[in-house]
Amino acid sequence: xxxxxxxxxxxxxxxxREGVTRSLSEIEGFEIVAEGSSKDDATQIAKxxxxxxxxxxISMPGGGLEAIPAVLEIAPSQKIxxxxxxxxxxxxxxxxxxxxxxxxxxxxxxRALADVIRTVASGERYVAPTLSAKLLSSxxxxxxxxxxxxxxxxxxxxxxxxxxxxxxxxxxxxxxLDLQEKTVKHHMTQIMTKLDVGNxxxxxxxxxxxxxx
Numbered sequence: 144x145x146x147x148x149x150x151x152x153x154x155x156x157x158x159x160r161e162g163v164t165r166s167l168s169e170i171e172g173f174e175i176v177a178e179g180s181s182k183d184d185a186t187q188i189a190k191x192x193x194x195x196x197x198x199x200x201i202s203m204p205g206g207g208l209e210a211i212p213a214v215l216e217i218a219p220s221q222k223i224x225x226x227x228x229x230x231x232x233x234x235x236x237x238x239x240x241x242x243x244x245x246x247x248x249x250x251x252x253x254r255a256l257a258d259v260i261r262t263v264a265s266g267e268r269y270v271a272p273t274l275s276a277k278l279l280s281s282x283x284x285x286x287x288x289x290x291x292x293x294x295x296x297x298x299x300x301x302x303x304x305x306x307x308x309x310x311x312x313x314x315x316x317x318x319x320l321d322l323q324e325k326t327v328k329h330h331m332t333q334i335m336t337k338l339d340v341g342n343x344x345x346x347x348x349x350x351x352x353x354x355x356x
Contacts, residue, residue: 166253272310306345
């Protein structure tokens, strides 16, 4: 029997929240355990229900970006996906820096959102590819020393990082390179360690800066 991913939806627009809840409920493998509309709701849900994944808007009472550290203070292992209309690079960076594990735009379809939730629930981070591209093009170059660390990657690690920088998930990288997904995860762990970065987006930015150098 499939174990359902327990999801909470926190958004102050009732119609949107209900739409997300209904759509996910109709997809096998998901259980909606709570709904909320504010930062306070998010912290209470994290404390009392500990969902596997929390979907959270940026624009809501108390602030979604402010809610991230508040939730993680209560439940440090809570996985949070920002589901928002904001494409602002600062919002994306702030959300990731504060501990969000995913960032998705509200135009996403139900099936695509389900895939993102599965990705985050499995322990990966996810940023919408269009936003990743914006971050890569807008960030200032990393110090040359860090860019030089790319040279320490093995050919396979470089190959994996190139595909990740193109916006591919671990699953799709595995398919592209004919590898096991767990092998790709291992490579990404090694890559982030060698590049001294905390997430996939930062690793991709180091690769971009290395190319420029």
